[in-house]
Amino acid sequence: EPEVTQTPSHQVTQMGQEVILRCVPISNHLYFYWYRQILGQKVEFLVSFYNNEISEKSEIFDDQFSVERPDGSNFTLKIRSTKLEDSAMYFCASTLDYGYTFGSGTRLTVV
Amino acid sequence: QQQVKQSPQSLIVQKGGISIINCAYENTAFDYFPWYQQFPGKGPALLIAIRPDVSEKKEGRFTISFNKSAKQFSLHIMDSQPGDSATYFCAAGPGDTGNQFYFGTGTSLTVIP
Numbered sequence: 077e078p079e080v081t082q083t084p085s086h087q088v089t090q091m092g093q094e095v096i097l098r099c100v101p102i103s104n105h106l107y108f109y110w111y112r113q114i115l116g117q118k119v120e121f122l123v124s125f126y127n128n129e130i131s132e133k134s135e136i137f138d139d140q141f142s143v144e145r146p147d148g149s150n151f152t153l154k155i156r157s158t159k160l161e162d163s164a165m166y167f168c169a170s171t172l173d174y175g176y177t178f179g180s181g182t183r184l185t186v187v
Numbered sequence: 188q189q190q191v192k193q194s195p196q197s198l199i200v201q202k203g204g205i206s207i208i209n210c211a212y213e214n215t216a217f218d219y220f221p222w223y224q225q226f227p228g229k230g231p232a233l234l235i236a237i238r239p240d241v242s243e244k245k246e247g248r249f250t251i252s253f254n255k256s257a258k259q260f261s262l263h264i265m266d267s268q269p270g271d272s273a274t275y276f277c278a279a280g281p282g283d284t285g286n287q288f289y290f291g292t293g294t295s296l297t298v299i300p
Binding site: 118177 | 233289
């Protein structure tokens with residue numbers, strides 16, 4: 077069964093540092109998403125991406141965040157200057173129509 | 188504003204019993220309602236989903252009941268098994284792909300043998 081692959085599985089970074097979270101969506105999917113889940117809390121939408129541009133973004137997705145699909149297979153989330161409150165599980169998802177397929181997530185810990 | 192409200196927060200069910208998780212949504216423009224199952228350390232996995240043109244959808248032991256007028260939908264797990272122990276999230280969103288889905292706060296289900 078096709079999977080969404082995320083790397084790394086766990087990243088520890090110092091506050092103020094830049095991080096890049098990587099995702100390989102399912103190859104024939106057209107819509108890509110980043111969500112995050114703070115420990116024990118609900119899944120929160122960050123951004124959706126279609127046709128090489130952002131379709132929708134949430135209030136969380138401020139100027140410190142950016143997304144890119146650099147090479148037609150990878151989909152990345154960059155946080156320019158991490159804050160302590162950015163610590164969370166970050167999930168990439170992709171879909172062809174409506175049902176998302178989520179990756180296993182990257183646990184980001186900002187210290 | 189919480190677009191999707193989910194209850195209960197946690198649920199303990201005996202093996203073989205029925206687990207019921209409820210969700211309510213705010214926006215009448217929503218027309219796709221998925222349920223996700225999440226095991227520790229894993230991403231949410233799509234379990235079952237429904238559109239508002241039907242009141243019920245069944246897939247194996249999992250059934251979604253949908254009440255459009257009340258803006259509520261629920262997940263029923265029949266013959267619950269210990270392997271069903273996980274966190275379940277409901278979600279709701281508009282029909283246009285590319286728009287965000289709003290997730291409930293999750294229900295931690297424990298099925299005891």
